[in-house]
Amino acid sequence: MSTNQEVPLGQRLCDSPFLLLIAGIVVMFAFYTIWGLIEVLNLPQATLP
Template sequence: MEETGKSTGPIPGWQKFMDNIFLLLALGVVIPTLIYTVWGLWEIMNIPRLPIVP
């Protein structure tokens, strides 16, 4: 169906990176979790509570 990479020369670093789906999985989980979720939760947890809230 599609090309699957037939060159026989040295494999470029970017290509190696894109072929490593488990590295992509790790980065795809870690980057948004840190930048969106963890950072957001940290900000929420650091909001001072109103004095009337027990």
């Protein structure tokens, strides 16, 4: 059994800085930025009185 397998999954995930970086970017951009942009871009044109 290699040493790597003895390390718990959670710890291995926390030991992967680039995985954490990607996860952080994806969650923020998906839920805040892109979803927000979709909401704004789909707004109907305001009708003038």
